[in-house]
Amino acid sequence: MSERLRGEDAWLHDALARFAPGPGVRLGPGHDCAALDVEGGTVVTTTDVLVDGVHFELEACGAARAARKALAVNLSDLAAAAAHPAGFVVGAVLPRPPSRALFDELMGGFAAAAEELACPCLGGDTNAADGPLVLAVTVLGRPGPAGVVSRAGARPGDELSVTGPLGGSRAGRHLTFRPRVAEALALARAGVPHAMMDLSDGLGRDLPRLCRLSGVGATVDLEAVPVHPDARAQEGRSRLDAALGDGEDFELLVAHAPLDAERRAGLRAEGVTLVRIGHVRAGEGVRVRAGDVERRLEPFGWDHLEGEAGGPGGGSRA
Amino acid sequence: MSERLRGEDAWLHDALARFAPGPGVRLGPGHDCAALDVEGGTVVTTTDVLVDGVHFELEACGAARAARKALAVNLSDLAAAAAHPAGFVVGAVLPRPPSRALFDELMGGFAAAAEELACPCLGGDTNAADGPLVLAVTVLGRPGPAGVVSRAGARPGDELSVTGPLGGSRAGRHLTFRPRVAEALALARAGVPHAMMDLSDGLGRDLPRLCRLSGVGATVDLEAVPVHPDARAQEGRSRLDAALGDGEDFELLVAHAPLDAERRAGLRAEGVTLVRIGHVRAGEGVRVRAGDVERRLEPFGWDHLEGEAGGPGGGSRA
Numbered sequence: 001m002s003e004r005l006r007g008e009d010a011w012l013h014d015a016l017a018r019f020a021p022g023p024g025v026r027l028g029p030g031h032d033c034a035a036l037d038v039e040g041g042t043v044v045t046t047t048d049v050l051v052d053g054v055h056f057e058l059e060a061c062g063a064a065r066a067a068r069k070a071l072a073v074n075l076s077d078l079a080a081a082a083a084h085p086a087g088f089v090v091g092a093v094l095p096r097p098p099s100r101a102l103f104d105e106l107m108g109g110f111a112a113a114a115e116e117l118a119c120p121c122l123g124g125d126t127n128a129a130d131g132p133l134v135l136a137v138t139v140l141g142r143p144g145p146a147g148v149v150s151r152a153g154a155r156p157g158d159e160l161s162v163t164g165p166l167g168g169s170r171a172g173r174h175l176t177f178r179p180r181v182a183e184a185l186a187l188a189r190a191g192v193p194h195a196m197m198d199l200s201d202g203l204g205r206d207l208p209r210l211c212r213l214s215g216v217g218a219t220v221d222l223e224a225v226p227v228h229p230d231a232r233a234q235e236g237r238s239r240l241d242a243a244l245g246d247g248e249d250f251e252l253l254v255a256h257a258p259l260d261a262e263r264r265a266g267l268r269a270e271g272v273t274l275v276r277i278g279h280v281r282a283g284e285g286v287r288v289r290a291g292d293v294e295r296r297l298e299p300f301g302w303d304h305l306e307g308e309a310g311g312p313g314g315g316s317r318a
Numbered sequence: 319m320s321e322r323l324r325g326e327d328a329w330l331h332d333a334l335a336r337f338a339p340g341p342g343v344r345l346g347p348g349h350d351c352a353a354l355d356v357e358g359g360t361v362v363t364t365t366d367v368l369v370d371g372v373h374f375e376l377e378a379c380g381a382a383r384a385a386r387k388a389l390a391v392n393l394s395d396l397a398a399a400a401a402h403p404a405g406f407v408v409g410a411v412l413p414r415p416p417s418r419a420l421f422d423e424l425m426g427g428f429a430a431a432a433e434e435l436a437c438p439c440l441g442g443d444t445n446a447a448d449g450p451l452v453l454a455v456t457v458l459g460r461p462g463p464a465g466v467v468s469r470a471g472a473r474p475g476d477e478l479s480v481t482g483p484l485g486g487s488r489a490g491r492h493l494t495f496r497p498r499v500a501e502a503l504a505l506a507r508a509g510v511p512h513a514m515m516d517l518s519d520g521l522g523r524d525l526p527r528l529c530r531l532s533g534v535g536a537t538v539d540l541e542a543v544p545v546h547p548d549a550r551a552q553e554g555r556s557r558l559d560a561a562l563g564d565g566e567d568f569e570l571l572v573a574h575a576p577l578d579a580e581r582r583a584g585l586r587a588e589g590v591t592l593v594r595i596g597h598v599r600a601g602e603g604v605r606v607r608a609g610d611v612e613r614r615l616e617p618f619g620w621d622h623l624e625g626e627a628g629g630p631g632g633g634s635r636a
Contacts, residue, residue, distance in 0.1 A: 011421055012444070018429040022405055022438020034440035036405050038460050039359025045440060049409035049454055051447040087340055087354050091367035091409075091454040103329055111336040120340020122352035122363060126329075129369040131449025136367055136409040138456035142356050 009209070027150055031213065032080035032197050033141070035148040043086075044141040044148055046077035052095075052132035056175065063102055063133070064109030065175045070135040071113045075179035076198040076250040082149040082188035083141035085119035085181060092126045093134040102133075117179065146188035153195035154214035154255035156282040161274035164251040166203060167231025167243035174248040184252060186270040190263065195255040202247035203277075204297060208286050210253060217283035220297070222290040226275045255280055327527070345468055349531065350398035350515050351459070353466040361404075362459040362466055364395035370413075370450035374493065381420055381451070382427030383493045388453040389431045393497035394516040394568040400467040400506035401459035403437035403499060410444045411452040420451075435497065464506035471513035472532035472573035474600040479592035482569040484521060485549025485561035492566040502570060504588040508581065513573040520565035521595075522615060526604050528571060535601035538615070540608040544593045573598055 012029075021028060024037040033046040050073070052058040056066045075085055090110060094102060103126070114121050119139065154160075163180050180198070187193050197210050203225070211218050222240060228249075231242040254274060259267075267274060278289075286297040337347065344360055345353040351364040368391070370376040374384045385408075393403055408428060412420060421444070432439050437457065472478075481498050498516070505511050515528050521543070529536050540558060546567075549560040572592060577585075585592060596607075604615040 019439045025438055029441040036458055038361045041357025041359040043356045043361045047407040047409045047456060048443045049411055049445055051411055051445055054447050087343060089365040089456055091365045093367055093369055093452055120343055121337045123347040125366045127367055127369055129372050129450055132447055134411055134452050136454030138365060138407055140354055
């Protein structure tokens with residue numbers, strides 16, 4: 001399978017083959033979260049590292065907003081597992097010489113974010129080095145009402161839905177988005193998700209990952225993809241391309257059995273809107289459909305190691 | 319109390335006051351590990367961030383040894399809590415452009431370290447940025463036979479002991495040391511530790527932290543401090559100064575009730591040697607004694623934010 005993977009995905013696929021599974025590891029690498037059995041319980045965990053100049057622009061946004069984003073992106077991963085936030089640890093590398101004002105703004109930002117997002121700080125580690133500000137956050141969580149939801153579990157015949165419009169997040173939403181924790185827990189209470197992930201690298205790159213882990217294929221109805229007003233057409237890319245490829249949407253992608261009107265209404269009453277964008281089918285790979293034209297979608301979107309990798313392929317332009 | 323703190327300690331003291339305690343947080347910031355109640359159990363966690371040029375020299379040591387150190391320093395913190403390793407997550411920032419060879423050597427190093435140190439990898443996150451290699455590891459653990467041991471709990475009358483000789487670690491040991499997990503668990507099984515921490519920043523800086531968290535003072539018998547053969551005298555600093563200030567010893571500092579010969583023999587049979595270096599007393603602050611001369615020790619050792627901070631004071635030269 002490895003020859004079909006590119007960039008980050010290929011690197012990780014090969015690397016992960018080297019790691020032996022451990023005792024009590026209920027869910028290991030490759031998902032949004034890991035899950036570990038401890039003393040008659042399970043803890044869910046996830047980590048994300050954010051770097052100035054890559055994930056935020058410190059000068060423009062300030063340290064407090066960078067701190068909030070560092071916690072929020074992890075909580076978005078936790079939401080994908082439909083887990084309750086329990087606490088976080090943070091490792092920070094400050095540019096040298098370290099500034100007390102920067103440190104205080106960071107810590108104030110983490111303290112405010114901990115309160116706003118209901119996830120207490122458990123501790124951390126601070127260093128200084130010749131380089132950009134680095135914020136490494138690890139969140140711990142408690143399994144929600146449906147246990148630990150993962151990227152595996154999507155079944156042929158499932159619908160594919162997202163919790164909100166996609167594209168253009170870097171215009172500002174990536175710093176202010178609310179991780180879909182409450183929505184995920186409501187979905188779990190209702191027994192909806194077969195598989196779930198958060199859209200951090202763009203639907204065009206993330207959906208193939210969910211399909212791979214679930215051992216299924218998917219078809220996306222391009223006319224149904226909700227495009228955010230912030231999504232911008234540019235350099236030969238349409239607004240739909242932006243919705244599929246910009247990344248950092250931090251909406252949930254959910255594979256679930258078809259829902260009747262009553263269940264949809266029940267979810268809406270809990271503040272969850274599911275926008276249907278396609279379906280799961282047997283086989284592998286992602287296809288996109290617009291009108292009568294259906295084509296294969298090559299994975300694209302944000303690649304953390306190669307940057308903007310791949311084009312949108314023919315599909316999203318159909 | 320804050321006016322007596324310097325550098326990193328002062329920054330953190332002020333910052334931590336801003337964080338509200340969370341539900342289920344059994345042990346929060348300020349200790350080697352945090353502990354969190356989950357579903358009828360407790361999970362222990364700790365995080366450390368390592369940076370090329372600060373904690374290791376990538377060109378000299380190679381990525382695999384850097385990866386091993388990143389896991390081992392976290393397991394040393396876990397040992398301080400006398401907890402069992404359960405798993406780890408890793409966040410890596412690779413220098414741009416990211417090298418596949420570097421990535422593979424790193425992952426191979428983490429896989430080998432996971433096996434050697436009996437702590438499986440749960441997942442991670444990889445990015446690239448214009449800066450040095452950053453490795454952020456978070457370890458999860460299960461409480462050991464004495465529950466979660468912390469830096470608080472030292473009592474007047476306790477002996478202070480270390481598990482091995484100090485100083486000169488950067489000559490090589492910092493890359494190859496074995497975290498004292500087995501020793502910590504043996505100590506916990508024997509009910510020995512009242513308080514414990516790992517010596518990462520040097521006894522001269524770490525012991526005051528343990529005293530602060532325990533609300534006690536301590537006196538160190540300088541002639542009893544075991545000095546490692548690698549400890550070097552230089553620039554007006556003695557080998558003893560190196561033992562107190564070099565840092566990265568990754569030995570355990572243990573406060574415990576006085577042990578009779580039989581209990582010491584029992585510990586030795588389990589591979590644990592405790593070298594007595596002083597005692598805990600009521601009050602605050604650390605004093606050092608050599609022969610009839612006793613003086614106050616100003617905190618010194620490695621400061622992650624200010625670098626080599628403070629001198630050894632008069633004490634260690636007496």
